[in-house]
Amino acid sequence: MTLDTTPWPGSIAGIAYGGDYTPEQWPESVWVEDVRLMREAHVSLVTVGVFAWARSQPHPDTWDLGWLDRAMDLLADNGIAVDLATGTASPPPWFSRRHPDSLPVDARGTRLGIGSRQHICPSSPAFAEAATARVERLAAHVAGHPALVMWHIGNEYGDHVTACYCDVSAAHFRSWLRARYGTLDALNEAWCASVWSGLYGDWEELMPPRAAPGPILPALQLDYRRFSSDALLACFERERTILARITPDIPATTNFMRPNPGIDHWRWALREDIVSCDLYPDPLDPDAEVEMAFAHDLMRSLGRGRPWLVMEQAMAAVDWRPVNIPQEAAVVRRRNLAAVGRGADGLLFFQWRGSPGGPEMLHSAMLPPGGTTTRGWTSAVALGADLRRLAEVAGSRCPPAQVCLLVDWESWWALEQEGHPSDALRYRDLALRTYRPLRDRGFAVDMRHPEDDLSGYRLVVVPNLFLVSVRTAERLTAFARDGGIVVIGPFSGVVDAQLRLPGGHHPGQLRDLLGIAIEEWWPIPNGRVSIATSSGDAAQGAIWRDLIDLVSAEAVAWYTDGDLEGMPAITRARVGDGQAWYAGTLLDDAGMAWLIREATEAAGVAALVTVPPGVDVLVRQGPDARYVFLIERTGAETHVPLHDIRGTDLLTGVSVGGEVRLGPNGVMVIREVGRRGSAHP
Numbered sequence: 001m002t003l004d005t006t007p008w009p010g011s012i013a014g015i016a017y018g019g020d021y022t023p024e025q026w027p028e029s030v031w032v033e034d035v036r037l038m039r040e041a042h043v044s045l046v047t048v049g050v051f052a053w054a055r056s057q058p059h060p061d062t063w064d065l066g067w068l069d070r071a072m073d074l075l076a077d078n079g080i081a082v083d084l085a086t087g088t089a090s091p092p093p094w095f096s097r098r099h100p101d102s103l104p105v106d107a108r109g110t111r112l113g114i115g116s117r118q119h120i121c122p123s124s125p126a127f128a129e130a131a132t133a134r135v136e137r138l139a140a141h142v143a144g145h146p147a148l149v150m151w152h153i154g155n156e157y158g159d160h161v162t163a164c165y166c167d168v169s170a171a172h173f174r175s176w177l178r179a180r181y182g183t184l185d186a187l188n189e190a191w192c193a194s195v196w197s198g199l200y201g202d203w204e205e206l207m208p209p210r211a212a213p214g215p216i217l218p219a220l221q222l223d224y225r226r227f228s229s230d231a232l233l234a235c236f237e238r239e240r241t242i243l244a245r246i247t248p249d250i251p252a253t254t255n256f257m258r259p260n261p262g263i264d265h266w267r268w269a270l271r272e273d274i275v276s277c278d279l280y281p282d283p284l285d286p287d288a289e290v291e292m293a294f295a296h297d298l299m300r301s302l303g304r305g306r307p308w309l310v311m312e313q314a315m316a317a318v319d320w321r322p323v324n325i326p327q328e329a330a331v332v333r334r335r336n337l338a339a340v341g342r343g344a345d346g347l348l349f350f351q352w353r354g355s356p357g358g359p360e361m362l363h364s365a366m367l368p369p370g371g372t373t374t375r376g377w378t379s380a381v382a383l384g385a386d387l388r389r390l391a392e393v394a395g396s397r398c399p400p401a402q403v404c405l406l407v408d409w410e411s412w413w414a415l416e417q418e419g420h421p422s423d424a425l426r427y428r429d430l431a432l433r434t435y436r437p438l439r440d441r442g443f444a445v446d447m448r449h450p451e452d453d454l455s456g457y458r459l460v461v462v463p464n465l466f467l468v469s470v471r472t473a474e475r476l477t478a479f480a481r482d483g484g485i486v487v488i489g490p491f492s493g494v495v496d497a498q499l500r501l502p503g504g505h506h507p508g509q510l511r512d513l514l515g516i517a518i519e520e521w522w523p524i525p526n527g528r529v530s531i532a533t534s535s536g537d538a539a540q541g542a543i544w545r546d547l548i549d550l551v552s553a554e555a556v557a558w559y560t561d562g563d564l565e566g567m568p569a570i571t572r573a574r575v576g577d578g579q580a581w582y583a584g585t586l587l588d589d590a591g592m593a594w595l596i597r598e599a600t601e602a603a604g605v606a607a608l609v610t611v612p613p614g615v616d617v618l619v620r621q622g623p624d625a626r627y628v629f630l631i632e633r634t635g636a637e638t639h640v641p642l643h644d645i646r647g648t649d650l651l652t653g654v655s656v657g658g659e660v661r662l663g664p665n666g667v668m669v670i671r672e673v674g675r676r677g678s679a680h681p
């Protein structure tokens with residue numbers, strides 16, 4: 001197997017481990033204890049300076065990078081590498097005072113204040129100038145430092161401020177629109193602006209979608225989301241370009257979130273050397289488990305299979321939800337090992353040492369205020385020891401999957417706009433429901449952008465494509481014609497890339513592929529409707545129903561009650577050598593499981609082993625060995641038949657084969673020497 005080249009820092013041995021480190025918050029005497037304890041916990045990588053702009057430039061003309069030099073020297077002396085933040089996510093108070101126009105404005109016209117973070121208009125020229133000066137100076141200062149292995153640009157772009165609505169942003173939006181449409185006629189046509197007397201006669205009339213008396217042009221809203229993602233990306237790019245010039249050998253990342261609906265990760269990931277993500281599952285959220293696996297597969301896929309990094313997570317509780325329940329240590333451990341199983345080569349936490357005060361003083365940490373007698377610390381040390389045992393896994397790759405899930409931010413944005421038959425159909429819900437049975441049945445899943453090349457996959461699953469470009473429709477059709485199986489979720493194919501109806505019956509560009517015609521939608525205001533499948537299985541649908549007429553497709557599941565009783569709920573069309581399935585409702589778990597079982601069988605894909613319920617089986621392939629991760633995720637003891645898998649559990653050193661017992665939240669990482677090639681369906 002050929003491993004493509006990776007910018008992963010070669011100086012980090014094994015799986016990187018550590019967290020956000022804030023020497024600027026502590027006297028230097030504490031740093032000495034920090035590095036001693038970091039070594040004890042096997043910390044190898046820390047993120048430094050995410051919010052240290054004010055500390056390193058206390059006044060416009062005063063710089064102090066001496067503390068950073070001393071901290072980085074100390075870390076280097078102790079063999080700990082630094083992911084150095086450019087620190088531009090929170091400009092100091094002097095900057096905001098000098099440049100009040102740099103503060104973001106919300107859709108109601110309120111200019112936001114300081115005292116928090118991300119108080120930046122992405123289009124602010126003053127911010128651009130100050131960030132440029134800062135990054136130039138910082139990069140030149142630390143270039144060549146032995147601790148520096150990675151750049152961390154900004155922080156969680158689009159978190160607190162996803163979009164700014166000020167006049168400067170409005171002007172920037174206009175130039176973005178000019179580049180996109182060229183002429184006002186083209187824009188008016190694309191936006192369908194004649195509706196509600198909205199035709200634009202002068203570029204200066206174009207405004208961000210500020211608070212208005214009623215619904216705002218959908219295409220304007222969608223373009224503002226595209227623009228805002230791009231405006232933030234330009235901030236990232238500005239810094240990235242400087243860093244690439246001054247420190248060309250140091251890879252750069254920025255931390256995605258969860259994923260975050262605010263920024264189009266596909267566009268961003270193209271610009272990153274390393275994809276990284278902050279993962280804060282809510283212990284009270286029943287979907288948290290599946291969301292984590294989804295995020296892991298997405299991050300690996302955004303990096304096109306390259307190693308990725310969990311940049312932040314909590315060792316126990318966060319402090320920013322209405323109720324903050326700590327995560328169990330065993331759950332944190334097995335989720336982290338699952339991240340490695342899904343391709344992560346680094347696990348970092350927020351944060352190394354709990355803050356001495358401030359907004360996050362009650363957030364959990366690797367080293368809580370109680371020090372080394374705390375549960376947090378014990379968990380941190382134990383995880384560090386586990387990762388040392390897995391060192392040889394670093395650099396191996398998850399083999400390409402045969403199943404691919406299409407994830408699309410544009411459809412996410414457009415689907416959740418107002419003016420639809422129901423506002424209860426949410427992209428995240430659709431995506432997680434669709435992904436869950438694939439995860440449950442042990443299929444490896446790659447994620448792709450709708451316009452990506454799909455050859456190489458056997459099954460393409462599409463939770464929703466409200467917005468479909470001509471190119472995407474062509475790709476999906478060609479994929480099916482060549483023998484692939486396509487499964488598409490409800491309310492898809494409604495609009496084109498400009499948010500215009502393609503004409504004729506829905507689902508527009510997907511009509512021929514799916515062999516169905518949809519005239520109306522029939523949402524379910526409350527409760528569920530019953531469904532029977534062609535194989536006699538019972539399922540339920542909720543929230544949504546497409547009113548489907550069969551054209552060339554056949555029905556494979558029907559509603560058995562409600563006002564659409566007898567109408568198709570799921571259809572299947574034969575397309576060339578392949579098939580295209582459509583689910584016209586939000587299927588419950590039983591329905592999704594049935595659909596995925598049928599589709600995977602039709603596609604001829606099978607899991608590596610028959611996975612007992614509640615177990616993840618994940619594979620990484622190295623040049624000389626295959627690593628099979630077995631992870632129990634329900635908190636119950638289970639037994640896993642290994643079939644022909646045998647080798648050594650790296651976490652215990654014990655030889656395993658036949659059938660293994662996994663305790664609650666138990667993990668094994670089996671090294672099979674000599675196993676090569678395509679390892680996992």
Ligand code: GAL
Pocket residue numbers: 050155156159278280312314318319350360363
């Ligand atoms: C993240 C952020 C960190 C820290 C963390 C707390 O969103 O990047 O700086 O605030 O949340 O959970």
